[in-house]
Amino acid sequence: QTCANVSTTQTYDYIIVGSGAGGIPIADRLSEAGHSVLLIEKGPPSTGRWGGTMKPKWLADTNLTRFDVPGLCNQIWADPSGVSCTDVDQMAGCVLGGGTAVNAGLWWKPHPDDWDTNFPTGWQSKDLAGATEKVFSRIPGTTAPSMDGKRYLSQGFDMLGGNLGKAGWKFIVPNDNPQLKNRTYGHSTFMYSGGERGGPLATYLVSASSRKTFTLWTNTVAKRVVRTGGHITGVELECNGAGHAGVVSVTPTTGRVILSAGVFGSTKLLFRSGIGPTDQLNIVKNSADGPTMIGNDSWINLPVGYNLNDHVGTDIEIAHPDVVFYDYYGAWTKPIVSDTETYLTNRTGPLAQAAPNIGPIFWEIIKGADGVLRHLHWQSRVEGTLNTSMTVTQYLGTGSVSRGRLTITRQLNTVVSTPPYLHDENDKAAVVQGLINLQESLASVANLTWITPRSNVTAAQFVNSVPATPSRRGSNHWIGTAKIGADDGRTGGKSVVDLNLKVYGTDNLFVVDASIFPGMITANPSAAIVIVSEHAATKILALPPAAA
């Protein structure tokens, strides 16, 4: 296979790199506004609608793939080859749809604090209300993904949720009450629709693709932006055996480039384009890129890669005789035939639900000694060391102040060189207090066994015993390496992009993905990233052409 050379005469008003939660919605909005838009994705097609082909035998006669069926979402952990990114030391989806093609589909309307704690002027919860409405009108999400409206395998939910209820936690329909995140619990909400994955791939990308002004290239890797000083003229592509190669240009003078390659991808593209801290740009200079890299005199010194964050994950395990395990991993090779039949016929049953039987989700807000409100999101799933086990991950989100750093190697892989977890005493205290509160809430539940932590270990001892590394605390919710803010990072500030998401020091380069988040949010982030993308489209479309 070889790559198709791009036309040197064809130009685009917008070139967007990366088709994940950030890239797809803005591609749709910009093309809707009449602009010519090229969306470049390094990975292959994923869901069946887009020509994806990866599937287990029982889907052979259908147009469905592993990405379409909610009950197969965990296949990313069993067999990531050809799906996960290979230039990152963490799990990330490098296929059409990015994380929204491989994730478990959890889909949350943000709590107001998610915006108001860390985001700047123009990006507060009141400013995001319109974008939120728009996103949830297109992708409402559901708490009952099976098309018959029934919830299958609800024993784990009933046991844990029921007992939280008895202990005074309040049952809510989460996306009807996004502001109620303190001692509440509910069923998980998923972006699924019609018993399939749904989300941006099934909505925004469909409407974008219906327009003549929209072009999608899969299997095409962006290497860097091409620029003269702060003015971007195009994107240089790297042939990886398929897709396109060469330099694709934006419309002279007015064209813009948007990086939506995710935290790892956008950070790497910025470094390779000579934008970032000098130590990282020197690594690129000493890599295979060196001879063709933009000269030092054009480097833009911004704190790209700093401010890295992720939910701090802390796993506990409990067991109760009422809990019933379903082997979602087995659904790949040895599925329960009647379950595949109901799924294929009606999109009903356990396979219409996310693996590995997720829920209940519950929330608490803890006030720290520093006065900061920290949000805890607890996410349960029916799996563990016993057939009656539930593993429950506590995510520390909104309010966490610890940060890490993402850097690049000479092989041009991005690595989490400083994990962002629990550098701050009050972050740790919130994690410990949340665990104590859960232990107290479940203290009188008959026949409930604590497997992790054991009852002879205190919550603080347990939290301290779990290494603060991505492999033990990671949640795959990376954000923050190209932070938004009014404080220009070139002149002592900490921000990489301005309030319109334009990279400081450039005329026409933007970042629209999880990288721009200044701080962590309460729950799984994909819906919030789509909201950011919608809002960014409005902001960018409002910029006068002269600004580009």
Ligand SMILES: Cc1cc2nc3c(=O)[nH]c(=O)nc-3n(C[C@H](O)[C@H](O)[C@H](O)COP(=O)(O)OP(=O)(O)OC[C@H]3O[C@@H](n4cnc5c(N)ncnc54)[C@H](O)[C@@H]3O)c2cc1C
């Ligand atoms: C296994 C897993 C499970 C998750 N579960 C959930 C969940 O249930 N709910 C939830 O809300 N969130 C979940 N997340 C997180 C969520 O999916 C991500 O936060 C979100 O997708 C990030 O959006 P993004 O636009 O920043 O980047 P991504 O969605 O990662 O998209 C980036 C895209 O850019 C492409 N790209 C990168 N570099 C280049 C390049 N040089 N050239 C061309 N293309 C490039 C990538 O291939 C990718 O498609 C999960 C993540 C993972 C990995």
